[in-house]
C-alpha cells in the first residue's frame with residue numbers, strides 16, 4: 001500500500017468544525033512522504049475555497065491535490081460534448097470547469113446536461129428545464145457530478161445531487177455518466193495523478209456506499225471512519241470495510257500496523 005485518498009466532508013471536518021486530529025494526520029502523511037489526494041464530490045465550492053477552508057483548520061493543501069467531479073467531468077465533456085453544455089451547478093462551481101464552453105442557462109439545446117449539488121437552487125422549473133433539454137434532444141448526455149444521496153449539514157441531512165440525477169434518469173429512461181463517487185472512473189482519475197494502481201491505495205471515507213463500497217468495487221482498500229454521516233447501522237448493510245476506525249486521528253496507528261513492505265492489510269488469513 002502506497003497512497004491514500006481522503007474524502008473531505010465528514011472525514012476532515014463536519015460542516016465548519018474540524019474533526020479533532022485531522023491536521024495532525026495530514027501532517028503525518030507529509031512527514032512520511034505518503035502520497036495522497038483529497039477526493040470529494042463537493043461541487044458547491046471551488047477548490048480554492050476548499051484549500052482556504054482547510055487552511056483555517058491548520059491543514060495545508062494545494063489545489064492540485066483536490067480531485068473534484070468538475071475536474072474529471074471537464075476532461076470528459078471536452079471529448080464528448082459537440083456544443084456548449086448547460087450546467088445545473090452553483091455559480092462558483094463553474095470556475096472549476098476551466099475553459100469549457102457553457103450555453104446560457106435558458107438555451108434550448110445543450111451539448112450535455114451537467115447536474116451537480118445545486119442545493120437550494122433547485123425548484124420545479126429548474127429541474128424541469130434540465131428534463132426538457134434532455135427530452136427534446138434524445139441522445140444528449142446527462143453528466144452527474146457524483147451520485148451522493150445526501151450529506152450531513154450542520155442543521156441535519158440534506159439532499160445531494162444523486163436524487164435529482166435519479167429523477168431525470170427515471171423520467172427519461174436514460175442513464176447518467178457519473179463523474180464523481182461512486183463512479184469508478186473518478187477513483188481511476190485520482191489514482192492516475194498519483195501514479196499508483198487501485199490495489200496500492202486506500203480510501204478513507206464516512207459514506208459506506210459512495211466512499212467505502214465504491215472504492216472497494218474499484219479495487220482499492222477502504223477504511224470507514226465513525227464521523228460525519230456514519231451511523232452504526234451502516235455496518236449492517238452487508239458492506240465490509242477493510243477497517244473501521246473512530247476517526248481520521250487513528251489513521252497513523254492503523255497504517256503503522258500495516259506497513260507497505262509487509263503487504264497490504266486484508267481480510268485474508270495470515271496463514272493460508
Ligand SMILES: [Mg+2]
Nearest residue numbers: 007009010206
Ligand atoms: Mg464524506
